[in-house]
Amino acid sequence: MDPAKHAGDVAVAVAKAYGIETMFTLSGGHVFPLYDGAVHEGLPIMDVRHEQSAVFAAEATARLTRKPGLAVLTAGPGVTNGVSGAATAHFNSSPVVIMGGRAPRSRWGSGALQEMDHPPLFQPITKLAFTAGSADSVGQDVETAFRTAVAPQRGPVFLDFYMDDLFSPAPEHLATTMSPSPLEPDTDALARIARLLREAERPVLVYGSDVWMDRAEQAAVDFAEAWRLPVIPNGQGRGILPAGHDLLVTRARGIAFGQADLVIVVGTPLDFRLGYGWFGGKDGAPPAKVVHLADAPSQLAGHIGLAGSAAGDLSLVLWGLAAACDEAGVNPARYSPWLTRLADSAAAAIAGDAELLAAESTPIHPMRIYGELAKVLADDAVVIGDGGDFVSYAGKYVEPRRPGGWLDPGPYGCLGTGLGYSIAARIARPSSQVVLLLGDGAAGFSLMDVDTLVRHKLPVVMVCGNNGMWGLEKHPMQLLYGYDVAADLQPQCRYDQVVTALGGGGELVTEPSQIGPALRRAFDSGVPYMVNIATDPEIAYPRNTTGI
Template identity: 85%
Template sequence: MSKHAGDVAVGVSKAYGVETMFTLSGGHVFPLYDGAVHEDMRILDVRHEQSAVFAAEATARLTRKPGLAVLTAGPGITNGVSGVATAHFNGSPVVILGGRAPQSRWGSGALQEMDHPPLLDPITKLAFTGSGADSIGQDVEMAFRTALAPHRGPVFLDFYMDHLFAPSPSVETETLAPSPLEPDTDHLAAIAALIAEAERPMLVVGSDVWMDRAEEAARDFAEEFRLPVVPNGQGRGILPSGHELLVTRARGLAFSQADLVIVAGTPLDFRLNYGWFGGKEGAPLARVVHLADAPSQLATHTGLSGSAAGDLSLVFWGLAAACRTANVKPRDEWTTKLAEAAKAAIADDAELLAADSDPIHPMRIYGELNRQLADDAVVIGDGGDFVSYAGKYVEPKRPGHWLDPGPYGCLGTGLGYSIAARLARPSSQVVLLLGDGAAGFSLMDVDTLVRHKLPVVMICGNNGMWGLEKHPMQMLYGYDVAADLQPQCRYDQVVTALGGGGELVTKPSEIGPALKRAFESGVPYMVNIATDPEIAYPRSTTGV
């Protein structure tokens, strides 16, 4: 059987480890579907293109292999733009293959004729159009190689429709991993000297530590030199819940009193106060060291006392060797102070985590959930105030088991992420935490979960408003507008109407039994919990 271009494109994708094509049906990309059938690749179709891209992105973040989304021309691609932007900000290796009106009709007003790459260029590592049927194999190879090279990120490639249908030669695909970037040893020695001088050093581990497969190197480094650790993004779980060096619950104290903050694998963005630490109660600002997987990721907007770029395992191993040479000693008094503060914060919260207040305090939900989460559960956050509590009170026991939208903060990621998590972790609990605002973006893709038999437990914190906006507007202006939603809206009935299960919870005593029913149901199931609208999450950049 002679191969058409769709066969070749899918064959190259499979060679790079892609197992699932996420898509929403469109005629411009039929040859890619035909190729998936010929190549025995799973096709998972969704109800909105954003969910296809979010699912591909989450696949990349959970498996550390490239994700693949296939989008039809015009609105299919524009509908996926928020997903591509999210992948861009998260450094997720996603390849988006798009359809395009036929070249033979280009310029004459064909259906959904649009030049997509200029739209995608600012939010991708590369956005381009395949040059012809004969080169499609090489073009797809270039897309995957580029997406996987440090610093990782999304690549967009579209094809003229007539090129996709045309015969195309097979290619021999070489999927060699990029050569690891060696960090500068002088830079590592200078950082080790800073650690040796510091009295109150600490380490922040971010998503790129996980994506660079450096979680063991990072943990070994922290444990050898007894550095207190605060995780960020997918850095969560690198030190498991209960680890003595994990001081998430003393984050505010750590950031305000540290004299050296080592930030690894995450930007110095708003989540980390743009790299400004210390400076409280007359103390000087902390020195800041930035470790990144590529030079392009090192902060340029703030002064750094040290930096190193390279494969993050090599960075941590090299830094550990340099610290031994510099005779770095643990700061036990500082480490103990933060550990005790973290324990005290946990003890202080015990009452609210078990509160019987009516209306329900959001913290009570997390008190109940933590009792039912397995060690290998995948927890996904999609929301504002309600999900912020998860970042504080849900501490994963393993790396690679937490997903949130990342610094772009795009709502609506949850259903796509859930689809990917159920495929990537078929034997684990998959829990999606939704604010009621976020629920409105993508609940129709519960239909996708049902059709493809992908059970997920959805927990909706339903306070009947856009909490991130309502409370601040009231503080600023004394009133609010465009911030109210329907109180106790029956999102659970949307799930049941689409073939899943669900229930509304209005009493604290009902939360635990409802969660148990959800985990035991074996279907997509929503526990829709009415929470107190007067409770606002206490938001602070470094004190969370």
């Protein structure tokens, strides 16, 4: 044992072996040895203003780089402040390791500062939550945490350390970071799916976040193009087929999902975002057959009857399914009229948006903002959504041109992810535009971490859709009850002045003609900059009740 090595050194060395390039944290004495280890190992430390941002930044790092992310939280409230971030990572299947401090083993049970047994809080929202066994076991325990986080199905792991263990000498640990062999899909299952496609007349292909996370984006493009299938992306599946691709029919989503006879969902849960997997049945169409393809058997839907399913490495799944389609004699000509219909419908919807995307009305329609944003977004921009109604428009009108350029909170729907995600995006993509789309409600959760952007010189363009309300609640409550409560915010609140007070730049926009010039000033500024746009409070994002 090297007497100069303490357990914090060993923990950080193992983390670096698993590809960790940044430690996200908020300072706390229980985890000082982990900071000391980071200094010794040359691991950059990114300190934030709220622990939730540390975990959100670690999660965004995992989703953008497809390597694990690391957050370090001090004991007690530091750890509990990270629970929402862990839950978000859980629902997004993001490989994040959260390391927590813990009151000293030598004082455990006697009422030490911030003494709390953390793992039981995390067990329902992590793949594994545990306490390191001793100083001697720290290296192996950290390796267990990372190996568990990155194994299919990926997800977060929580590991805490007794404070006195971290300060104690510990043996070095040689991490074994070899990846497990990729899971091979069942070829018979793929053959059955190919036969379903052979008989289909109105198929739809859905690509979700795990296609990106599995590094299967090229296999996904090849499969869709080879068999001429209409594609609707979900989550980080956005951008796998770039904006303008002739198979991308996002804007015909209602018709596609309502009248399809076969829906093949790849790499995303059949949750509320996809109508819980209930497709078809609209305008006289029968219910659609549903096929679910996932990268781990545990992710296959169990709440509905599936016409087919397969699990495995998603590149292998898609390559195998392509071979099965060839053998089964799938003929895209059978469903080419359906593809044409969806493409025409999508084109008509895009053309129909032109008026509102260029609307000169005041107060500003939210769509006008996206009309202007589209003019200045680069192909490699990272666009982050943190909000309700305002960000819902982004889901419809921001179509990424490359994969890996979109981040939203995912199915957990946690507000406040935006600043943490922005910090991570600027680090992961230093030469790309980073654009944070904030609702004014969401801005209240994490805006103080603009200070982190400023201190660490991380320029981000923030666009706040400011309608002075909790729009997702106010309009539905009025519809249900004829009144609303607890749904109003300060009209035209100067969130931009918060940003300038913290050392960034910003301005309030109240006229449509001001939007484009303000966005250009934001991108040219080279600092964290908010364009705070007062939008029409009477406009609600149009929704239905099906989840589709």
